[in-house]
């Protein structure tokens with residue numbers, strides 16, 4: 001099992017847990033909108049590190065992004081396996097080619 005799968009299982013196990021002892025339980029108790037908001041904040045912090053070209057900062061903020069992404073998925077009942085399946089479905093299709101098939105807006 002990968003670290004992301006281990007973390008995903010930990011997050012699922014924290015759902016409904018004690019918000020006084022678990023950050024995950026605390027965040028999940030606030031609802032999916034709050035989990036999404038927190039993910040957005042962490043993404044912005046990662047963007048800032050990338051723009052600053054702070055390698056260590058990007059690693060740290062990247063870890064926060066991945067953790068909070070998994071919490072957001074948990075809050076909406078989406079599994080990491082479902083996201084992986086979507087990535088697998090896209091494998092071998094160029095992003096340029098895929099974009100060209102989209103309806104013109």
Ligand SMILES: N=c1c2ncn([C@@H]3O[C@H](COP(=O)(O)OP(=O)(O)OP(=O)(O)O)[C@@H](O)[C@H]3O)c2ncn1[C@@H]1O[C@H](COP(=O)(O)O)[C@@H](O)[C@H]1O
Pocket residue numbers: 007010014021022023024025063064067
């Ligand atoms: N990977 C993480 C992880 N990454 C970040 N965080 C927490 O996410 C929170 C958000 O960080 P911030 O600095 O943004 O906190 P904040 O207080 O909102 O800061 P401001 O926005 O106010 O500046 C902090 O409390 C971090 O400790 C994490 N909390 C937990 N995990 C993993 O989840 C497991 C379960 O944790 P608990 O649910 O706390 O038991 C842990 O063993 C870890 O493996």
